[in-house]
Amino acid sequence: MDDETKNWPIPDDFTEEFDALKYKMAVQPSPLYYEDHLVEPAYTNQIMNGAIVEVQLTIQHWCIQDFDSFQATAEKVTILRLGPIHVPSHYKRLNPNEEIEGQLETKKVRLDSEEGASEG
Numbered sequence: 001m002d003d004e005t006k007n008w009p010i011p012d013d014f015t016e017e018f019d020a021l022k023y024k025m026a027v028q029p030s031p032l033y034y035e036d037h038l039v040e041p042a043y044t045n046q047i048m049n050g051a052i053v054e055v056q057l058t059i060q061h062w063c064i065q066d067f068d069s070f071q072a073t074a075e076k077v078t079i080l081r082l083g084p085i086h087v088p089s090h091y092k093r094l095n096p097n098e099e100i101e102g103q104l105e106t107k108k109v110r111l112d113s114e115e116g117a118s119e120g
Helices: 012-021 041-048 100-119
Strands: 032-034 052-064 067-081
Touching: 032 041
Parallel strands: 032 067
Antiparallel strands: 052 067
């Protein structure tokens, strides 16, 4: 473990597994760049969400007894354009994939059952 990786954020669920591996394995940060600056590992998932990227990779090929095997290694990933900003909302909205008629029927059934319950 080196100075760069010792402060990486690790989710609590993986702390024990990480502690078991951190002195046995070499960690390589993702080669992710935005505006010619290396993106810190803590922000990688957030900045990659919906982004358009250019990937430079190395492909290795092995032919073992008439079996082709390939391995690709990302050498550099450059963010060309950031994805849209998603602001979480606590408000519910109709699912656009459902039929409108089905939604109206559900509401009508609920209204009818509420009317019957209040009469009693």
